[in-house]
Amino acid sequence: MTARLVRWAIRTHPARYRAQMGAELEDTALAAAAGRGTTAMASEAASLAAHGLRLRTGLGPDQVPGQILATAAPAALALGIAAQLADRILQTNMFRRALSFDQMNEAFGLVPALAGATLTALALAALLLGRVPASRILASAAAVLAVMAAVTSASYWSERTGMVALPLVGMAGPVLVCALLWFAPLRLVPTPGNRTAWLTTAAGVLAFAALCEIPGSNTWAVTDAALLLAAATLVRRTRRAAATGLVALLPLYPSALQRLWEEPSAFTSRLEAGLVAAVVTGVALAAVARLQPTGHRTGTENRDSAL
């Protein structure tokens, strides 16, 4: 049964890789788990399945998409914390005169949401210290708390208004960040350095300030930033950094999309302005890239292909 589990896990690998390496993977996993019980065998199978899925999806540490996910993970965590805290502060400010703390807790799942934000902060600290397993477990716990907060507030809103979209959107960010941490090949890439730690913290603080202080920024600022980054992905020299930025914005997308879906007219002019800015940025970046000496560009290509 357990050996069958390992064989099943090997099926997650691409056919060509499996044909070359399947027997060796099976032998190694079975030998490593021999005499250590069912849990060890299941753990080996899970590890092989994760390896196979990374190869299939191009998310391995030697592949650019995998490196982009791993690079974006700290910033995604920081933005996730900023979004969770800003949402709760705005909700509390808006309803503090009308609702008691208990009612607000019921309506917005305040306590589990704040506990989730705290766990996400600990997950970020663990990731920056190179403690990947701890970071993944903490982010998973934060996602569970976000789901609990969503369930609590969904029952409140469905009883009174019949609408459950808002609370469900609130849990999407932490769940997406948790999925990112599990899919990114974090254990196989270098630990983030001090520069990353400072930049991540600065990004989180700036995002928190903007989301709290600038009305509507959780929608138009996110869509504008996404449009600008999407434009930058069209240019070879900025493609990788822009793609990393697009992934880092992951926890902010659900709320922005929900508001755009509900009130598209409120953001039409903002979106048009963002689109124009994105086109201008794309053209400017393309022009700058064209002006660079050819030899320098070749160097970049070589570096990208080597990664």
Add this chain to the structure above:
Amino acid sequence: MREPTLLLIAALADAPRHGYALIGEVARISSGRVNLKAGTLYGALDRLLNQGLVRVDREEVVDGRARRSYALTDTGRAALDTEVQRMEAIAREARRRMGSPLTGTVGGIA
């Protein structure tokens, strides 16, 4: 360089090894602290092979099943040497500071 990668390269420094032997060797070098899973091992090996730090030394058939041995390349040996020198420099400096008179003074005040 992450610790599992460093341990993996260190495990190949004296002789070529196959997958399971590498898992055992990494556990031995790290005094049982790092137990690589097969998926992590082959993820790291894929990357090290692509980077040219490790090569397939030989393929043999044992009980009708193919088995590869992996070995360090010259580039891999140089990368390990650089990393070891860096760690030795840090260890030397830490040892010097631990033995410095300042430690005694601070301890004396406390």
